[in-house]
Amino acid sequence: MKSAAASNTIVKKIFLCTLVVFVAGCAVNPVTHESQLSLMSPQQEVATGQELYPLYTQMSFGLFQDPVLQDYVQTVGKRLAAVSHRPNMPYEFNVVNGSEMNAYALPGGKISITRGMVTRLQNEAQLAAVLAHEIGHVSAMHHATFYTRQVVAGLLTSIGSSVLQAAGVAGADLISQVGLLAANLTLMKYSRDQERQADELGMEYMVRAQYNPAGYVQTMALLQEEGKREPSLLESFFSSHPLTTERIVASNQRLEKYGPELRTPEALRQGPFAERTVYLRQVAPAYEKADKAKEALSRRDVSRAVQLLRQATAEAPKEALIWVYRAVAEKTAENGSEAVAAAHRAVELYPDMYHARYVAGVVLFHERRHQESLEQLGAANKIIKDQPQVIFMMGRNWEAMGQRDRAARAYYAVLQKVKKGPMAQYCYQRLVSWGYLR
Ligand SMILES: [Zn+2]
Incomplete structure (x- = not known):
């Protein structure tokens, strides 16, 4: 009975494989040695x-x-x-x-x-x-x-983009973007x-x-x-x-x-x-403080967040991510030059970190250091390509520098990716008032 059922399953699998062989492929499962439906070749x-x-x-x-x-x-x-x-x-x-x-x-x-x-x-x-x-x-x-090809293409284009309803118009929105970028991670179930x-x-x-x-x-x-x-x-x-x-x-x-x-x-x-976990344990209390600071920021307790992050960066001065959070908190507390210094420290410690480059770009923009902001955003754009919030901040810099044409192109590119929320509204209104859109 049992083996009849098993062979029946195998027959079904073979049938299924014959049926789909033109759209996908079949592979021998290395564990069960049975033929199974596979949407990707090993190379893919x-x-x-x-x-x-x-x-x-x-x-x-x-x-x-x-x-x-x-x-x-x-x-x-x-x-x-x-x-x-x-x-x-x-x-x-x-x-x-x-x-x-x-x-x-x-x-x-x-x-x-x-x-x-x-x-x-x-x-x-x-x-x-x-x-x-x-x-x-x-x-x-x-x-x-x-992972069909469609799933992969979807993952590559959607990274971060559903997040951007609350774009970096105000500094207070920074933290939610930094946090949500990770929460958007799509994993297989x-x-x-x-x-x-x-x-x-x-x-x-x-x-x-x-x-x-x-x-x-x-x-x-x-x-x-x-x-x-x-x-x-x-x-x-x-x-x-x-x-x-x-x-x-x-x-x-x-x-x-x-x-x-x-x-x-x-x-x-x-x-x-x-x-091997000595250093990890050494910095763990600083990360606990950073996590508490994120909570404090989300309930708008900005001074508590700044206090916690100043302690955390003193305890674990080599942790770029903690400096990123500190930059966000200092910016939210309107300590512009502290924010820039913290962001620079993060970039220096970990130049290939997207969040460090992006946050540096945002805080420099708010300090009206547009050329430097564009450099940081350009680096963020190399690490993760075409994120609408990065393009948006580039546009804001060009706008502030009087380069309306470049700004308009950036805002137009943002609208291709984000249709709703304050960032999309901002882009749309600029394009209309400049006569690029009716
Ligand atoms: Zn599992």
């Missing part, structure tokens, strides 16, 4: 990952600037990837600077984990569990049925079956790479606990990887299958983890 998968990875990294607030931790996560990830079902994918691992707890895999084996997630982990086996779960999704080709499979593969890869598989259930317990304590921190992670009681029960049962050899404290590798 790799190319898509390469295109999206830098953008997703920027949207997740850039890289956490600690080469020791970056190397460590890369090493742990590659150790697991090497024993996976698709060891030859061009895997890459990084730590992005978001405070929420999240991890995600893009097609082609590009995997990110947030600073917020690493901060809450306690040993290397737990880190391995998070990475191995994501590698499980890559190995079982879960992306191949989600896995099905229950895909989650079950990624759990199974994840624990298997951990064991193959000589980690104590107990790290897997430790991580699940930790996520569940944090999810109850502060649900907003885990929103994105749970929406793409729903955590059910069933998954936790299944993982605990699976753990019992593995023998006692690896279930030792040594194989949790707490020492190496503690060693």
